[in-house]
Each structure stands twice: as structure tokens, then as C-alpha cells.
Amino acid sequence: MTAVIGLFLMLFSVTDGVVTHCDGRQNGAQCYGALGGSVSIQLMDDFTEIHRYYLYKNKTVVMLGGKDKKPDTMMNNRYSFIPSNGTFWINNLTKNDNDEYSLTTFDTNGTQTANHSLQLSVQAPVSSVSLVSECLSQGEMKVSCSSEGGDSPQYRWTLNGKSLTEAELLSGNKQTNIITLKQHVSGRLVCSVSNNASSASNETNICTCGFIYINSIINGRKISKWVFLENNTQCVEPTIVSPTETQSTVDWSMLRCSLMFLFSVVSFVGIGVYFTWKKIKSEKDEQSAERDRTQFLEDFSGNEQALYSNV
Template identity: 60%
Template sequence: MDAVVGLLVMLLGVSHGVETHCDGRQDGAQCFGALGGTVFLQLMNNVSEIHRYRLLKETTVILDGRKNTILNDLIADRYFFTPNNGIFRINQLSRFDDGEYRLETYNSRGRLSERSLQLTIQAPVSSVRLVPECLSQGEMKVSCSSEGADSPQYSWTLDGKALTDSELLSGNTETNNITLKQHVSGQLVCSVRNNISSDLEERNISTCGVETHCDGRQDGAQCFGALGGTVFLQLMNNVSEIHRYQLLKEKTIILDGRKNTILNDLIADRYFFTPNNGTFRINQLSRFDDGEYRLETYNSLGRPSVRILQLSIQAPVSSVRLVPECLSQGEMKVSCSSEGADSPQYSWTLDGKALTDSELLSGNTETNNITLKQHVSGQLVCSVRNNISSDLEERNISTCGVETHCDGRQDRAQCYGALGGTVFLQLMNNVSEIHRYRLLKEKTIILDGRKNTILNDLIADRYFFTPNNGIFRINQLSRFDDGEYRLETYNSRGRLSERILQLTIQAPVSSVRLVPECLSQGEMKVSCSSEGADSPQYSWTLDGKALTDSELLSGNTETNNITLRQHVSGQLVCSVRNNISSDLEERNISNCVGADFSVLICGVRAAVVILALIGITVFFAWK
């Protein structure tokens, strides 16, 4: 035979992404799948009574079966058919899977019935981004986007209700760009969806028209106005006794009056003067309003007096964003920003107090980027302000290590903490009625208090006690924290009560790794591991169900190594847990053996492999 026979066997396929389900039992069904994901097509209820069936993608037969028997080779890591429920699964969806599918079924007399379904592949919605922008007249333009999503559909709400015409200047609740009228504020949500997924972004928006007030009755006054907002300049107490007055911006007269009478035309929608209180208002502030203003007043003899004020226009603080990031050694880098704000000034607090050197690794409380030491946790607030407005963002940060909680109010409580993490020990309900209390680690007193007063020095970056809830926190847990703790409480008569708790420190579960390996007879050995975890416990599922003896050749669902029988395939999950954390790894596995041939070697060197393919013997040799 002159032809060269080539053979490609893909042993394993991994499918990550969105799963979709579609009922294709009606003719003309419209189905959707996520690019890179998995679609489950319900083709029939059960095939046991169907004499013959075929599924074609355009003109290609991708499934051919008779009752419970599959007659053709399915692409092992992509197609999977379950005869007992009639579901056809396609993994790792690509644009090439988009199109029309035709199901042909034949009864025992060979009579054909046909149904078609249309499968449309879409990129899913992800990373929704909502960006507000103040316009010159105080309106707010807001755009909403989702990277790469196909056929996105948008909807907007404000404070949980659909936007109305009284709030919208342009756009509508089904577009991705809207413009809000002046002075609209609240919790704005943009929801994005397509046929396969959805996501949203929410932001608390304030009006663009910030109002500021300034006393310009002293010469050299420094005033500030918000870009797009309004400033009220107090120029005089009352003009009824002032013979003549003029306000000039550089050389332009913007206000000219005599007592209660305005002599010049004020720009109607921008300038407004109130004679009875001497206040000059400027609306819709722009950068052009920035500069020096001169007030000239004249008495009845024409004698002038001059005062100067400086008006600075600043973009207000808005949309403060606080972004934490865990670093390699367990420190936390936190950045704080406010879109477009002029001359922002920053300040930070943790649990209501200014950050200290014991908590800060780098940066200070006046910078927009700080790095917190390992195991610092609590309510972190970044406040941003300039001369015209302020805003803040707060976030409850946990240490970059694992947090655990334990109720130690019962004697002999068994508690667990994560190596490098934080443990919260509930020692008492409230200490206000407890005359005296002490917590000892072996023979060392680590907490000594009377009612709400702590009498001893706690290790600042490791121990923290909250009297009003009786919780004792230990940060940066190490193996030395493992052991027995004794709580001693004393009533007003000095009577002692004791409780013991045992704290066990474990390395958490992380980086679960699932490794499949094909064996010589087509079985699959699968190992599961988690780097460094203490006392790991394992469990396995296949397609959401516990593994059975019909699938397992050796091992069981509580060991970290199993061997699967030939022809077992599906979504395999190994879950690893211990007393402080858990994680899992999943992989879509295909069987190691093809439908019409056997692979006699998987991943090892061999001298000769002999494959029987359509009755022809082919020799492949490796050196």
C-alpha cells in the first residue's frame, strides 16, 4: 500500500468557561453557546427505543448511533453523547461550531424524521466597566462597556428603579451611553447581558454641580469653585448704601450696579446677583472662570475702593476607587484614586484610626499608594479631598492569609488557624461585667484585662482584643501559636473560673493539581495534590456525581490517587480540604482508548508500536 497512514490521538481536553443548556427537541430550536465554553443539547428523551439516529453539522455526520450504541468516532475531547438522557455535549466551543445542526431519526422500518436546530456562538459578557464624566453644563455622561461580548444588551437603574425622562437628558435605558441631567445622584447600575451570560457594574454617583461658598469681603480672598458647579461669592453686606459698584474679571465688567439696580446685562444662565445680601453667583463653572476678580465700589463723591479676590476652578473629587493587591510575601499593596480630580489630597484610616508604622510597610497616610504589612486587617478607608469637595471609599480587608473563626466560649473548644493567616477567637460575649480576665498560652499571659480596660501590652501587629464583643484576634499565625490556651475569669469576689481551648495551626490548601496519565491498557491514573497542605482530605466527582465502582479500577473517592477504567470520560473534579480551607481542580477528561483502535503506549518511549487500523498493520519505530 502506497498511502501513508497518520494518526493523531488527543488524550485530554480541558474546558473552561460558561456552560449553556438548550432544549433541541423542537424543530427550529435556537440554541446559544459561549465561546470557549460548553453547550448541552437535549436532542431526545431516550435513545433506547430509537432504531437509528444521526446528528449532522451542515453535511458532516458528528454523531451516528443505534439505540445505546455509538457507531462513529466522537472527537474525544470535544463531543460527548449520553444515550440514557439524549444529551449531546460540545466542549471548547469555537466560532466554527456556529451554524445549523440536523438530527435524523429512523424507526425500525427505516422511516426518516428530521429536526433542525441553530447553534449561535457568542463571546460572554465580562468585565463590565461604568465610566462617568461631568460635562460643562453640569450634566453627567456615563458609558458602559463589556470587553469583547457579542450582541450585548444594556439596562440601567438608579436606586433600584429604571431611569426616567426626568433624569435622562439623552440616551435611553437600552443604550450603552446615557447623559444624566444636572443634579441627578444615587446608586447607578448598568447591567449587560447577552444570550449566554450577564454581569453588572454599580457606582454611587454624585451630582456634577458642586456648590461652594466664599467670603470675598476681605482683600486678597482666595476662593474655589468646582468645574461644572456653582460658586457663591459674598462681595458686600448690602448694596443699598453703595452709590456705584463694578465687578471685573480681568478687564471685562461682569457686574455693574447702583444701589439695588443692576445696570448691565448679566449672562442669564451663568451670573446672578442678589443686591439685598451682596452675593454674586456663577453657575456652570469652567476653566475660563479661573483667575483674578476686582471689585470697585464708589461713594457718592465718586471716591473708589478696590478689593481683589482670586477664584481657582478645580475638578471635584468623584468615584474614589480603592484597589488592594496581595504581594508575594503576604503584604498588601493598596492604591486609591479619584478620576480627574484636581490637586487631590489623601488620608487613610484603619478601624477608624490613622495608620501607624506598625501597620505600614511603605508609603504614608498622605500618599495614594500604600503597602500594608503582613496580616493587617480591618475596615480600611481612603479619603480624598481637595478645596471644593471630598469623597471616600471603604473596604473591609482581610489579611492575605486565610482567616478562621472559632467559638471558644465552651470548655475544651477545638480551634484551627491557618499558617500565616489570622484566627478570631470568641472568648466571651462582653467583658463589661467581668471583673478581671486573663488569657494564657501555656504559662505566658497574652491578655490581661479588667472590664473594658486592657492592662497588659498586646503585641501590636499580632494580638488584638475587642472588649465589646469579646473577640481575641491573632495575626501572622505560626507553628508556635499551636497549643493549649487557658482563659481565667474572676468575679468581684475574686472567684476564679477557667476554660481551655486547643488551637491547631495548619498549612492551608492551595494550588490543587490534578494530573491524568494514560496506562498501557487504556485505563487512566489520576493523581491529585495540594502543595504543603496539612492533613488534606480528598473527594472526587465525575459530572457532578460521586465516582462508582463501575468507573473506578482502583483507589476510592477519599484517596489522592485513583485509576479509572477504560472509556470513562466527563468532568472530573478533585476537591481537597482540611480544617481551615478548601480548593478544587476540575478537568474534562476523555477516555484513553479510541473507538476502533488501541493505543498501546501513552507518554513513554517504546521500540515498536503496532496498531490495527481497518485491518491494516502499521509499524511505527522510535530510536
């Protein structure tokens, strides 16, 4: 019961820091802790039947106990030990906790039954990861990743949930803090920063910097490159539309206007032809009437002369 209460109090006191765990049961184990946080080191499975045990930091005893003796952490309130599960805790880690720790156990006859050591390394945790992106002259994007603190930080990049590939990277690699992405790359970019004691990440959405890829032939010269969309005056590629798309996207209003214009032209021509024909017919009728009048007058005049000559 005392061990459970001690464990509860110990956990309550470290909730504000980073907690790491290490299996120190094998000789030569490497353990890591976060600066200001806590580390739990499993030294053995169970100490309740061990007659005597001593834990050394370098050559200094930091904890001792036994089957008939309660564990003593040598007056250091940052240390805690739970015999029932064999875990040794160090809270509020400092750089001074970096060292080699060794465990020695003895039986009732005073004979040494076990002796193994481990190495503890305390690292400053990574935090506050920030991303800075910059569009380059040809549409590439340079992205920098950094974090506050963090000893020996390691970097990992993912795009849309997947690790970056060589087809997406122009320079750098997915383990460096500065990368350059190719022109066509876009999506959710995540930078994860970690060391052996902690990890943190940040993300950003990236676009193609407003560049497009042109592939055209101008005056017999082929142009294939990335250009800024708003400044693209070199090449405008035609949009190729399939026959089905052409049929489905016919501008019926234009066709209707064309037909109306054609009808108007035909109507005007028809009216013109009609009035021209009417004019010609009217002139012909007038000429014919004039001839008839002239012929009548000539005939009447001849008849009148013949009548007077007979008298």
C-alpha cells in the same frame, strides 16, 4: 421679592452640580469652584446702600449696579447677584472662569470707597473613588486608591474610623494614594480623595491575608516570622491551658472508658486467679483422695494377709 425669586431660580438651576462657597470680602482671598458646578462669592455684607459698584474679571466689567440701579451682569446668564447679602454667583463653571476678580465701589460724589480683589480657581471634581487591594508574599497588604478626574487630588486614609499610624503602615503614608499595611492590620479601611472644590470616598474591609505569626524553637533554632497558615509546617505552637481551664475541660468520657477498662482487666485477672485456684485445689483434692485410696488398699491388703496367716 425679585431677588428672592432670582435666588430660587438660580439654586434650582445648579442642583445637579457641586456648589462651593467663598468669603471674598478680604483683599487677596482665594476662592475655588468645581468644574461644571457653581460658586457663591460673598463680596460685601450689603450693597443696598452702595451708590455705585463694579465687578471686574481681570480688567473687564462683568457686573455693575448701584443704589438707584438694578444690578447688571452684562448679559451673561451664568452670573447672578443678590445685593441684599452681597453674594455673586457663577453657574456651570468652566476653566475660562479662572481669573482675578476685583470689586470697586463709589460714593455719591464719585469718590472710590473700596477696592479689593480675589482669585478664583476652577478644579475638576473628584468622583468614583475605587480601591484595589493585593496580598504580598509575607502577608503584607498593598492597597491602591484612585478616582476619576479631580485636579490636584489629596488622599487621606483611616482604619476603623481612625487615622492610620506608623505601627500599621509598612510603606507609604496616609497622604499618598498607594500604601502597604503590615501583616496584623485588619478592619474597615477608608480612602478619602478631595481637592479644594470637592471630595469623595470609598471603603473596603481588609483581613490578614491568611497569615499567622509563629514564634517557636526547632532543633535549637528560633523561628519568628509570618507564614501562610495553610503552609505552616515549620512550627506548631502548643496550646497552653491554665489549671482552671484544664479542670473545666476534662474529657469525662475518656476517664469513664479508662475506668471501665481497668475494671475489666481486674475482673479478668480475678476470674483467672479464681479458676487457677480452683484447679489447683481440685488437683490437690484428687491427689489426697488417691493417697487415701492407696493407703486403704495397702491397709486392706495387709489385714487380709494377716488373716490368712493366722488360719
